[in-house]
Amino acid sequence: MAAEQQAPSILGFPHRPEWGAAAHRRAVAGYLRRCRDHARIGARQAARCIGTSESTLSRLETGLAPLKPVEVERLLDVYGVRDPAERQRITLLVAEATQPESWHPYAHAAPNSLRPLLAMEPAARRIISYEPQLVPGWLQTEEYAQIVIRATHPTLPAKEIDERVRLRRARIDMLRRRVDPPVLLAVMDSEVFRRQVGTPGVMYRQITYLLTLLEDLRYQLRLHIAPLSVGAAGAIGHPIVHLRFFAPEYLPDMVYLEQYEGAVYREKPSESERYLAVLNHLCGVATPADQTASLLRQALDTWR
Template identity: 80%
Template sequence: MAAEREAPSILGFPHRPEWGAAAHRKALAGHLRRCRDHAGIGPRQAARCINASESTISRMENGLAALKQAEVEQLLDVYGVRDEPERRRIADLVHEAAQPEPWQPYAHAAPPLLRPLLAMEPAARRIISYEPQLVPGWLQTEEYAEIVIRAAHPTRPAKEIAERVNLRRQRIEMLRRQVDPPVLLAVMDSEVFRRQVGTPGVMYRQIKYLLALLEELRCRLYLQIAPLSVGAVGAIGHPIVHLRFFTPEYLPDMVYLEQYEGAQYREKPSESERYQAVLNNLCGVASPAAQTPALLQAALATWR
């Protein structure tokens, strides 16, 4: 007789408020889908149990719908989830999933296509970023960020520009967390430090800020600079961000691909692995992180 399948468990996903609402919602969404599959119940039957539509179940199981405690408890009853520690952990995750997202204080300024990245990056264990044109957003000074944002959105009102700058500037705070901060590895083309943004003074202060961050955030922030001599390996042309999470069994890798008027996300393992390989190649041909302070000092001298 075949052994009974082991029931899925969510106990491996901790209740971690600092990871943000989206991570809890996404982990719980996948767990609800696994519980339904384990119980042998179809989406339509599950929907009838909470007087909802099949599309509502689909949205709940993809992390796209708000999770209501009463509805989740009803589904757990139908799915045969009786274990009290499991149900307590699920209740904690439902509560955390309902908290404000990091971008919500800046809702008018946060581009909708950027919101999934902003929501998930606090839960990352490791972030790899490639930027061919500019200093990555996490690492920009206020004046550098304002010039870049205003250049991309020249018709936006000053208040919105200021909100976008504040949103961009606050993202670095996750690296200052006392408990399990993400590690950020940022790869930039050497041309980033030759391309003038604003005045020479803006560039000088931006590079000084990078040097200060490297000193402050040791073992949390690594910068690599890719020279033009890397050739085709570095000819990506657009920014890439690859997120890897503390709990990959609940949260798969996420890839963010930025474009001039939009963005795309990739979460299928085959796609995230492909972009991981691209970034690994870039890291391999860029100057080692240990050389970055000297390279930044040399770049600083050109903007005195």
């Protein structure tokens, strides 16, 4: 009972600029919601204190609305948060939360449906990805990415396609981060290496690039190949990405489900755990990661 009555704390969430603005915003949002619950203050009353509506407060408490330092300070006063350490940490996190999102340099190229994933993946401790049709975006060469994007969006201007390619290529940089880079566990169907994208030369260079990444990122990238023999386990028709974060007590797992014209996100624990179980099963039935390089070298022979 005493633990249930203990005041919420944000001190366990560090100030980490490399995690991006969205992660800091979501951590502060969840903290504010817990503080309001602890103070037993209704949403309408709290919203009134900062001169806004309940719906706006709800968006603020879920990390969907921008944080304004003045409003956050006012809410902390209303909720009775007096600890200087808590307030100092909140000040740091709010300042980080108001910085441009990680995708901002590519704002014109980042589809709205992809932005939540782009914003949160820098804060991930582990990313599990399943791709049934193509090489995952993080791992594509420039020419492979350009062909895929042009095929999916044939009416896009060449300049925007180039911007999307640069965005896609830039995402791999987080795996090269010096401080706490995420680990990427990627599962691909074996048919990805038989499905021709562009010329045979494009495929040859793409597979060669994967071999280079496995060598350069040996501690951050684990690549599994799911053969057709996995049967129903590999019959998922769309890409899935599961993110688990460095501060899970503040940032719940996120699942990204890609669709042809958009995406769906799942964050309820029951849903994210269900998809995690699917991905873990795929990793288990796919070829072990330590055999992937050998399989890729075999695939090169197809495109020589």
